[in-house]
Amino acid sequence: MYQIIGLVAENHGLPLKRPPFAPETFDAGYNALIAGDRGVGSAVYDAAKLIPAFLRLLASDKNERLFAAVRETDLVGIGAASFGIRIDNPHEEQFRSQWHQEFLYQPQSLDGLVYWSPLAEIRENMGPVEVCVGSHRDGLCVYRKGGKYANKSGAYRIGLADEAAVVGRYTTAAPLTRPGDLLILDYLTLHQSGFNISERSRWSMQFRLFNFREPTGRKLGWKPSVTAGTEIDTLFPKNFVD
Amino acid sequence: MAQPPDISLTAEQLKTSNQQGFLLLPGFYDLDS
Numbered sequence: 001m002y003q004i005i006g007l008v009a010e011n012h013g014l015p016l017k018r019p020p021f022a023p024e025t026f027d028a029g030y031n032a033l034i035a036g037d038r039g040v041g042s043a044v045y046d047a048a049k050l051i052p053a054f055l056r057l058l059a060s061d062k063n064e065r066l067f068a069a070v071r072e073t074d075l076v077g078i079g080a081a082s083f084g085i086r087i088d089n090p091h092e093e094q095f096r097s098q099w100h101q102e103f104l105y106q107p108q109s110l111d112g113l114v115y116w117s118p119l120a121e122i123r124e125n126m127g128p129v130e131v132c133v134g135s136h137r138d139g140l141c142v143y144r145k146g147g148k149y150a151n152k153s154g155a156y157r158i159g160l161a162d163e164a165a166v167v168g169r170y171t172t173a174a175p176l177t178r179p180g181d182l183l184i185l186d187y188l189t190l191h192q193s194g195f196n197i198s199e200r201s202r203w204s205m206q207f208r209l210f211n212f213r214e215p216t217g218r219k220l221g222w223k224p225s226v227t228a229g230t231e232i233d234t235l236f237p238k239n240f241v242d
Numbered sequence: 243m244a245q246p247p248d249i250s251l252t253a254e255q256l257k258t259s260n261q262q263g264f265l266l267l268p269g270f271y272d273l274d275s
Contacts (some may be wrong), residue, residue, distance in 0.1 A: 062270075066249045066251075066267075069251055131262075131264050134262060178268075180268075181270065182267040183266050184259070184264060184267065186263040
């Protein structure tokens with residue numbers, strides 16, 4: 001990542017003063033870079049998911065075997081357009097993921113799992129993932145476009161209908177994590193990105209694995225991510241209100 | 243031939259995952275390898 005940040009800065013003709021590479025500060029210079037031009041961050045974001053080591057980890061035997069063990073399946077898939085490295089910048093709401101369930105956006109299998117793993121230590125002020133404990137048992141919720149998130153971009157405009165009431169039914173947890181740790185989330189578990197009020201972006205890997213044998217996903221045809229064009233309000237008409 | 247990594251979960255971990263809808267696995271990845 002350190003080298004990619006440097007190359008992107010060069011591509012945009014932007015000066016980048018930073019210390020030599022060190023694992024714990026692999027993102028050195030990134031926040032200064034986007035402070036000058038936020039759009040440059042998109043180039044880093046797009047490039048991050050092209051790194052072979054990242055793709056090897058995504059498709060690793062270890063990931064596949066974990067999924068197979070948790071879901072007791074012999075046929076594991078990786079959701080199309082479902083993986084990447086999130087870069088959640090400090091004090092930025094536009095691209096923060098509010099409360100949602102993964103299955104709505106990744107209609108691959110009801111028993112799919114999000115794999116979430118940080119690239120830097122996540123402290124409380126960096127906004128750890130927040131989870132509604134046990135919410136996966138209550139099925140797919142109802143959502144709304146054009147509600148309180150109407151001013152956000154793309155799929156970020158979709159929010160839970162009656163969000164506060166729904167979330168209020170559950171206790172929440174926000175585990176703190178370090179590089180190497182893995183948080184797995186049921187595709188129906190309500191969760192959101194925490195608020196990053198630190199001075200450093202929150203870097204985290206997301207993988208999404210699914211079960212080819214799960215009946216609902218199989219019926220839907222293991223659809224790709226909403227970001228790849230899946231029209232989820234057409235796919236789940238009963239789960240959207242105006 | 244290298245042996246596949248052992249990722250066996252304990253019964254307690256599986257129970258927690260099923261009850262809570264999430265599970266934290268500290269140090270699951272060896273990022274130095």
